Amino acid sequence: MVSVQTRVADVVRIPVRPGGERPYDVVLGEGVLGDLGEIVAGRTRAAVIHSVALRATAEAVVADLRANAEVEAYAIEVPDGERAKQLLVAGHCWDALGRIGLTRDDVVIGLGGGTVTDLAGFVAASWLRGVDVVQVPTTVLAMVDAAVGGKTGIDTDAGKNLVGAFHQPLTVLCDLATLTSLPAVEIRSGLAEVVKTGFIADGVILDLLDDDPTGAAHLPELIERSIRVKADVVSGDPREAGRREVLNYGHTLGHAIEKVEGFGWRHGAAISVGMVFAAELSRLAVGLDGATADRHRDLLSRVGLPVAYRGDRWPALLDAMRVDKKSRGRRLRFIGLAAQGETVIVDGPDVGLLISAYEAVAPERGGWAR
Numbered sequence: 001m002v003s004v005q006t007r008v009a010d011v012v013r014i015p016v017r018p019g020g021e022r023p024y025d026v027v028l029g030e031g032v033l034g035d036l037g038e039i040v041a042g043r044t045r046a047a048v049i050h051s052v053a054l055r056a057t058a059e060a061v062v063a064d065l066r067a068n069a070e071v072e073a074y075a076i077e078v079p080d081g082e083r084a085k086q087l088l089v090a091g092h093c094w095d096a097l098g099r100i101g102l103t104r105d106d107v108v109i110g111l112g113g114g115t116v117t118d119l120a121g122f123v124a125a126s127w128l129r130g131v132d133v134v135q136v137p138t139t140v141l142a143m144v145d146a147a148v149g150g151k152t153g154i155d156t157d158a159g160k161n162l163v164g165a166f167h168q169p170l171t172v173l174c175d176l177a178t179l180t181s182l183p184a185v186e187i188r189s190g191l192a193e194v195v196k197t198g199f200i201a202d203g204v205i206l207d208l209l210d211d212d213p214t215g216a217a218h219l220p221e222l223i224e225r226s227i228r229v230k231a232d233v234v235s236g237d238p239r240e241a242g243r244r245e246v247l248n249y250g251h252t253l254g255h256a257i258e259k260v261e262g263f264g265w266r267h268g269a270a271i272s273v274g275m276v277f278a279a280e281l282s283r284l285a286v287g288l289d290g291a292t293a294d295r296h297r298d299l300l301s302r303v304g305l306p307v308a309y310r311g312d313r314w315p316a317l318l319d320a321m322r323v324d325k326k327s328r329g330r331r332l333r334f335i336g337l338a339a340q341g342e343t344v345i346v347d348g349p350d351v352g353l354l355i356s357a358y359e360a361v362a363p364e365r366g367g368w369a370r
């Protein structure tokens with residue numbers, strides 16, 4: 001396990017102000033899960049959607065809400081990991097909400113990693129055409145990214161997150177104490193989104209990770225900085241009409257790897273490879289300097305994330321990338337980097353260029369031609 005230092009002694013509240021939609025805060029600190037009762041007090045019912053790994057925490061939350069907030073709380077358990085983001089599991093949750101009799105005055109609570117907050121958000125967005133959701137992320141990845149900003153959804157056979165809705169939460173509670181049980185491999189996966197945030201916006205993040213690539217020495221600060229960037233981007237463009245697309249840096253290839261791997265790769269691992277590819281594409285297409293491009297591979301390797309993938313999977317990856325939400329007609333679109341903190345759209349690059357960029361992550365190519 002990676003030890004979690006708690007340098008953020010005080011609770012930090014980071015505002016998300018999505019224009020036209022209800023404003024909310026991301027609350028970050030040790031023990032902030034204790035605020036949940038106050039947040040949902042006055043509701044009749046609450047449904048706590050959680051993964052197997054969070055069963056004990058969910059049971060404690062349910063008991064606390066019943067005893068201290070006079071809320072009829074119920075736990076709904078879903079599978080661990082990406083297997084939660086399936087239509088079948090959403091259906092299981094809708095059936096459970098039906099049995100509970102959850103009304104529009106009641107609330108869904110998403111307790112777990114990004115797979116659970118994505119699922120719970122989608123269930124809340126669709127149940128009765130929309131009920132409130134409070135997100136309680138328990139992984140680094142969910143705190144810095146998935147639980148913030150209202151993107152919710154599930155996967156289909158065709159690809160990642162292809163069904164979903166924008167549904168902003170009532171509040172996001174990031175309790176640093178929950179991270180003490182998080183395996184190191186999951187911390188590393190979360191650091192991939194942290195690195196993404198460093199390259200697209202806040203360069204201090206990259207320096208902090210250079211200082212300690214395990215993330216342990218600066219974890220609360222890394223989480224806070226990443227949330228601030230996400231909150232800022234989402235506040236300006238909650239429904240991805242434009243600028244929000246920058247949060248997809250590394251995701252076009254990353255999501256394709258997840259699909260080709262049958263959703264068996266961690267999200268952070270897949271977008272780590274995706275960022276090395278995106279950096280190389282940026283070098284070739286928009287003149288990103290070689291040192292910044294190389295910094296991707298160096299930093300991500302030192303964090304302990306993968307930076308290479310199989311050459312023979314290129315045709316399948318290209319097919320998978322065509323259903324990416326950024327695609328327009330036959331044109332693939334990528335988020336590129338002109339310099340650290342300066343994103344650009346790489347619109348409709350030709351396949352030859354994509355293959356050249358892919359060579360940066362495929363040590364032995366094979367099975368595909370230029």
Ligand SMILES: NC(=O)c1ccc[n+]([C@@H]2O[C@H](COP(=O)([O-])OP(=O)(O)OC[C@H]3O[C@@H](n4cnc5c(N)ncnc54)[C@H](O)[C@@H]3O)[C@@H](O)[C@H]2O)c1
Nearest residue numbers: 051053080081113114115138139141145146151178181182
């Ligand atoms: N909606 C968004 O904006 C957004 C942003 C980024 C990622 N995502 C999505 O998030 C998902 C990845 O999230 P993730 O990395 O959190 O994965 P995850 O939800 O699969 O969690 C990782 C593993 O850790 C376990 N776990 C969770 N909290 C724990 C804790 N405190 N202690 C011990 N074990 C714990 C989980 O049960 C799971 O097995 C992907 O589906 C990705 O597409 C969504």
Ligand SMILES: O=C(O)C(=O)C[C@@H](O)[C@H](O)[C@H](O)COP(=O)(O)O
Nearest residue numbers: 145149151160161244247248251325
């Ligand atoms: O919040 C966003 O916007 C993002 O793109 C954040 C990503 O890290 C995240 O993985 C998101 O789920 C990707 O969304 P998608 O629209 O590409 O499915």
Ligand SMILES: [Zn+2]
Nearest residue numbers: 193251267271
């Ligand atoms: Zn992501």
